[in-house]
Amino acid sequence: MTDSARARAQILGMIRKGKASQTPDGQSPDERIDAKRRGTIPARVDKDHAALVELFVDHATALSATVSRVDDESEIPGAVADYLAGENLPATLCAAPDPALQALPWDTRPALTVRYGRSDGADEVSLTPAFAAVAETGTLMLRSGPDHPTTLNFLPDTHVVVLRESQIVGPYEEAWDRLRAAGPIPRAVNFVSGPSRTADIEQTIQLGAHGPRRLHIVLVQDGEGESDGG
Amino acid sequence: MQTTSPSFPSNARQALADPDLQQALTKMKVGFVVNRANAVAKLPEFDTLRDEGRDIKNHVLSNLDTYLERFEAKVTENGGHVHWCRTADEARRTILDICRSVDAKTVTKGKSMIGEEIGINDFLEENGVTPVETDLGEYIIQLRKEPPSHIIAPAIHVPKEKVAESFFETHDQLDADRNLDEPRALVDEARSMLRQKYLDADVGITGANFLIAETGSTVIVTNEGNGDLTQTLPKIHIVTASLEKIVPTLEDASTILRLLARSATGQEFSSYTTFSTGPRRPEDADGPEQFHVVLLDNGRSALLGTEFQDILRCIRCGACMNHCPVYGAVGGHAYGWVYPGPMGAVLTPTLIGVDQAAHLPNASTFCGKCQQVCPMHIPLPKLMRHYRERAFERGLTPGTLRAGLKMWAFFARRPRLYQFFAGLKMRALAAAGRRRGRFKSLPLAGGWTRHRDMPAPQGATFQQQWDAAGGAR
Numbered sequence: 001m002t003d004s005a006r007a008r009a010q011i012l013g014m015i016r017k018g019k020a021s022q023t024p025d026g027q028s029p030d031e032r033i034d035a036k037r038r039g040t041i042p043a044r045v046d047k048d049h050a051a052l053v054e055l056f057v058d059h060a061t062a063l064s065a066t067v068s069r070v071d072d073e074s075e076i077p078g079a080v081a082d083y084l085a086g087e088n089l090p091a092t093l094c095a096a097p098d099p100a101l102q103a104l105p106w107d108t109r110p111a112l113t114v115r116y117g118r119s120d121g122a123d124e125v126s127l128t129p130a131f132a133a134v135a136e137t138g139t140l141m142l143r144s145g146p147d148h149p150t151t152l153n154f155l156p157d158t159h160v161v162v163l164r165e166s167q168i169v170g171p172y173e174e175a176w177d178r179l180r181a182a183g184p185i186p187r188a189v190n191f192v193s194g195p196s197r198t199a200d201i202e203q204t205i206q207l208g209a210h211g212p213r214r215l216h217i218v219l220v221q222d223g224e225g226e227s228d229g230g
Numbered sequence: 231m232q233t234t235s236p237s238f239p240s241n242a243r244q245a246l247a248d249p250d251l252q253q254a255l256t257k258m259k260v261g262f263v264v265n266r267a268n269a270v271a272k273l274p275e276f277d278t279l280r281d282e283g284r285d286i287k288n289h290v291l292s293n294l295d296t297y298l299e300r301f302e303a304k305v306t307e308n309g310g311h312v313h314w315c316r317t318a319d320e321a322r323r324t325i326l327d328i329c330r331s332v333d334a335k336t337v338t339k340g341k342s343m344i345g346e347e348i349g350i351n352d353f354l355e356e357n358g359v360t361p362v363e364t365d366l367g368e369y370i371i372q373l374r375k376e377p378p379s380h381i382i383a384p385a386i387h388v389p390k391e392k393v394a395e396s397f398f399e400t401h402d403q404l405d406a407d408r409n410l411d412e413p414r415a416l417v418d419e420a421r422s423m424l425r426q427k428y429l430d431a432d433v434g435i436t437g438a439n440f441l442i443a444e445t446g447s448t449v450i451v452t453n454e455g456n457g458d459l460t461q462t463l464p465k466i467h468i469v470t471a472s473l474e475k476i477v478p479t480l481e482d483a484s485t486i487l488r489l490l491a492r493s494a495t496g497q498e499f500s501s502y503t504t505f506s507t508g509p510r511r512p513e514d515a516d517g518p519e520q521f522h523v524v525l526l527d528n529g530r531s532a533l534l535g536t537e538f539q540d541i542l543r544c545i546r547c548g549a550c551m552n553h554c555p556v557y558g559a560v561g562g563h564a565y566g567w568v569y570p571g572p573m574g575a576v577l578t579p580t581l582i583g584v585d586q587a588a589h590l591p592n593a594s595t596f597c598g599k600c601q602q603v604c605p606m607h608i609p610l611p612k613l614m615r616h617y618r619e620r621a622f623e624r625g626l627t628p629g630t631l632r633a634g635l636k637m638w639a640f641f642a643r644r645p646r647l648y649q650f651f652a653g654l655k656m657r658a659l660a661a662a663g664r665r666r667g668r669f670k671s672l673p674l675a676g677g678w679t680r681h682r683d684m685p686a687p688q689g690a691t692f693q694q695q696w697d698a699a700g701g702a703r
């Protein structure tokens with residue numbers, strides 16, 4: 001037996017010894033995992049979809065994220081360019097190589113320079129799509145993948161996220177259901193609530209500790225009718 | 231045999247006389263406490279969720295073997311590795327071996343209490359690997375060569391002027407006349423100094439708030455984003471986690487996450503909650519090539535089925551210390567080991583031996599506030615009382631002697647920590663006793679000094695005298 005196998009056997013042995021003196025609670029671990037039972041869902045998300053969208057926006061802005069809303073995805077390049085100009089930021093960004101982002105009419109804003117790929121640490125602004133968003137706390141759900149480099153979520157100073165209204169759900173559990181329905185769990189799932197922050201110096205909150213100083217959400221109206229209301 | 235938990239009374243006395251610390255603790259009482267109360271008031275379901283959180287952990291603890299095996303199988307299926315470690319020493323060696331396999335020069339680290347518990351930084355450094363703490367608080371105490379004084383705010387005891395002092399000293403390549411008066415300037419400087427370190431590191435080490443049996447995922451909860459940079463950029467991601475961190479499903483993690491940030495900082499959710507599942511996939515644009523989970527027991531499995539099992543539900547939120555009148559008076563360093571406050575008073579004797587930490591379960595007014603705020607319903611006062619009874623009933627048994635030796639070994643491997651606490655202890659005792667040369671009583675130490683007078687130490691520790699005399703180390 002290798003050292004590691006011996007350690008494993010001994011730890012499991014200790015656990016089983018301790019277990020012997022406990023009364024089992026009658027739930028089998030396998031059944032429990034398969035059931036994926038939800039705990040209590042806060043009543044604050046018990047709303048129709050339009051109200052959830054507003055709840056998400058309220059929570060996200062309370063966390064110091066900014067939100068601009070557009071009626072149609074063709075307006076995304078304009079919203080991004082206007083945001084960057086308004087913040088006095090460079091009109092250059094590194095975007096996730098996501099087909100939907102690449103298909104946007106970027107030529108309508110020729111002053112914007114868009115590069116696609118992962119971040120190497122030199123980019124000041126990134127643009128990524130969201131997978132979902134949780135109205136309960138104003139939290140974005142982002143996932144890694146060939147078209148979704150994780151580095152874009154953390155290295156640049158300014159992170160711009162494209163979110164469609166139909167991607168907004170009430171609680172985290174709805175977001176998990178959508179993720180499971182979309183295939184195997186990706187390597188990284190990032191829940192992002194506002195920009196990076198720290199209170200490590202004298203307990204005063206400062207934004208932009210190591211991750212992005214600014215989080216901007218471009219919220220696209222895409223016909224909430226297609227949503228199931230949650 | 232040098233330890234520092236045994237000198238809790240003198241540590242405490244020194245702490246009470248430290249104006250910087252007292253100011254920080256006063257701020258903490260208004261900050262954390264008010265923020266938590268506000269967050270809880272905004273979630274009417276909070277108490278129901280506490281019951282559910284407790285039930286999830288109790289269920290896990292009574293099926294821990296099955297959940298760990300399931301977790302391991304999933305990690306392996308995803309292309310990662312699980313390393314089972316009985317002791318701190320096994321965990322240190324495992325981590326070093328992984329670092330050596332890629333000839334690592336520097337390692338970035340996200341905040342991890344397990345990292346503190348096993349003393350990974352000193353060990354890596356002794357073996358030629360440079361650890362760089364990236365959480366701002368951890369970075370500050372690393373520069374100051376101190377242990378953390380709070381489990382979620384490790385540098386809570388350091389005023390901004392002292393942070394600036396450390397930055398001027400360490401970042402000596404920068405303009406010596408720059409202005410570091412404000413927290414903003416300090417945060418920006420740390421940000422820019424650490425940028426390149428993330429990109430250069432060969433290995434990134436993080437802790438884990440949860441392990442998910444369903445998917446084989448590990449979870450970190452942070453506000454700064456440092457943990458994500460630490461685990462995304464290097465070739466290798468090592469997760470250090472103790473085995474009770476496991477929960478069955480993503481749903482169960484979500485239930486407990488509703489309790490964690492609210493109890494810790496009063497946030498509804500932390501800025502970043504990340505679920506990591508294995509190394510990068512073949513088509514992925516970025517992420518680590520290797521994913522290792524170092525699974526630490528270090529005495530925890532022996533608590534199962536005992537009266538101390540309940541402490542294994544702890545999610546390290548820090549609420550018990552934020553609300554504790556004793557922690558609020560003396561801060562974290564006085565407790566003398568990595569875990570302070572009520573949870574530390576229960577966990578420390580468990581991990582380092584009741585003879586070494588006998589004072590800690592006494593460091594309580596038994597006001598019950600910790601149990602009232604604990605999101606996992608851990609009966610902390612009751613557990614402290616168990617220890618008091620045990621310490622009283624048991625003399626030095628072979629078991630506690632072994633624990634004492636373990637404690638000595640812990641400090642022997644951490645010369646800096648040893649010097650820090652030995653110095654702290656000497657200064658405190660010297661200051662308090664110089665007037666009389668001898669102690670009759672110390673605050674909080676009735677039981678200790680009642681039966682013996684302690685001679686007051688005069689001046690510096692042996693190592694400080696040796697250094698002052700130009701001795702080489």
Ligand code: SF4
Nearest residue numbers: 544545547548550604
């Ligand atoms: S004992 Fe309870 S209150 Fe204290 S850190 Fe652990 S979970 Fe939080």
